[in-house]
Structures are given as structure tokens and as C-alpha cells.
Amino acid sequence: MIGRLAEVDPVLGELEEELGSLNSPKTVKPCTLALIFKQDRSKVLLGYKKRGFGVGLYNGFGGKIQHEESALEGAKRELEEESGLTSEDLVKIGILYFEFESDPVILTAHLYTSDRFNGVPVETEEMRPEWFDINNIPFTKMWNDDKYWFSFAVENKPFIARFSFKSDLKTIVRHNINFVDPQLLNEVPIWYPKS
Numbered sequence: 363m364i365g366r367l368a369e370v371d372p373v374l375g376e377l378e379e380e381l382g383s384l385n386s387p388k389t390v391k392p393c394t395l396a397l398i399f400k401q402d403r404s405k406v407l408l409g410y411k412k413r414g415f416g417v418g419l420y421n422g423f424g425g426k427i428q429h430e431e432s433a434l435e436g437a438k439r440e441l442e443e444e445s446g447l448t449s450e451d452l453v454k455i456g457i458l459y460f461e462f463e464s465d466p467v468i469l470t471a472h473l474y475t476s477d478r479f480n481g482v483p484v485e486t487e488e489m490r491p492e493w494f495d496i497n498n499i500p501f502t503k504m505w506n507d508d509k510y511w512f513s514f515a516v517e518n519k520p521f522i523a524r525f526s527f528k529s530d531l532k533t534i535v536r537h538n539i540n541f542v543d544p545q546l547l548n549e550v551p552i553w554y555p556k557s
């Protein structure tokens with residue numbers, strides 16, 4: 363439903379308009395990101411990215427949403443492909459919009475968390491999973507935006523955020539975080555039709 367982000371914050375409204383406008387070169391690349399916690403939330407499972415975008419960094423598990431699937435279906439599939447775990451209890455907790463200088467593609471990460479999962483983490487071609495104490499998250503070896511929002515995911519506070527990076531993929535030139543009604547997270551479109 364176009365227009366919902368503008369109601370939250372004009373900064374998000376601008377982005378929504380650009381994504382929907384025929385005159386703007388901006389397009390969206392929808393991705394998923396899943397954080398798996400131990401049941402008492404004392405530890406989180408992160409994956410060391412061995413190849414591709416974000417190589418050398420620890421991150422949640424996720425990747426591109428396919429055209430035929432929902433964000434939740436994509437999150438479950440990517441979690442299993444990258445960590446070997448399955449979860450029927452992924453809860454959507456955030457949407458992250460990432461812009462990179464001189465790049466018309468806006469990467470959107472639909473963020474899910476769960477503390478119930480099946481299986482044992484396995485190393486895959488893409489990720490090496492590792493449990494981290496919740497009080498010892500390796501922020502210096504993660505994307506620079508993570509330190510801004512990670513605690514909201516841990517504390518179950520639904521949010522929508524927008525981060526603008528320089529082309530070095532490290533420097534954040536602008537950021538904006540809004541706490542939202544959890545229902546809104548499912549109303550924001552995954553794909554923005556150009557109209």
C-alpha cells in the first residue's frame with residue numbers, strides 16, 4: 363500500500379515516492395535478513411559471509427526474495443539455505459532500506475527474528491555460523507548500520523529504518539529510524555510498481 367511510509371515519516375515518504383515514480387531511476391532489491399536467538403535470548407546466531415555482498419562480515423542469514431514468494435517464504439528459504447536451520451516462528455520485526463551513493467538500487471532488508479528453530483547450524487558455501495553472546499556482538503566486524511538497530515530486534519521493538527551509505531559501503535552519511543506498529547511491517551510493499 364503506497365503512502366503508508368509517508369504517514370510514518372517524511373524521510374520514508376520521499377523514498378516511497380521515488381520507488382513508485384516513473385521519473386525516478388530508483389528501484390528496489392528486496393532481501394531478507396533473519397536473526398536466530400537461543401530461547402532465553404542470551405545468544406544470537408550470526409553467519410560469517412564467505413562470498414558475495416558483505417563478504418568478510420558477520421550478519422544475519424538472508425538473500426534476495428524471489429518474484430513468486432512472500433518475504434516470509436524468502437526468509438525461511440534463505441535461512442535454511444545459508445544456515446541449515448528451519449523455523450516456523452519467524453516474526454517480522456523491521457524493514458531496513460539501504461541506499462548507496464551513485465547507485466539507483468535501494469536494497470531493502472525484511473528483518474525477521476525467532477527463538478524457536480529446528481536443526482543444528484551448518485557451515486555452507488556462503489556462511490559460517492557462529493553463536494555470539496548477546497552482550498558481545500561483533501559490531502566492528504558487521505555492517506556499520508547494525509549497531510544502530512540491533513538492540514531493537516533483540517528487544518522486539520518493530521521499526522523501519524533508512525540508511526544512506528557512501529560508495530565505500532562503510533560510511534553512513536544519513537540515517538533515520540522509526541518505531542512502528544507491527545502491522546505496518548506487513549502492509550509495506552515488497553516490490554514497488556512504477557506507475
Ligand SMILES: Nc1[nH]c(=O)nc2c1ncn2[C@H]1C[C@H](O)[C@@H](COP(=O)(O)OP(=O)(O)OP(=O)(O)O)O1
Pocket residue numbers: 393394395414415416421422423424425426427440460469471488505506507508
Ligand atoms: N547494510 C546492511 N546491513 C545488514 O545488516 N545487512 C545487510 C546490509 N546490506 C545487505 N545486507 C544483507 C541483506 C541480505 O540478507 C544480504 C544481501 O543479499 P544478497 O541477495 O545480495 O546476498 P547474496 O549475494 O548472498 O544473494 P543470494 O544469492 O540471494 O543469497 O545482505
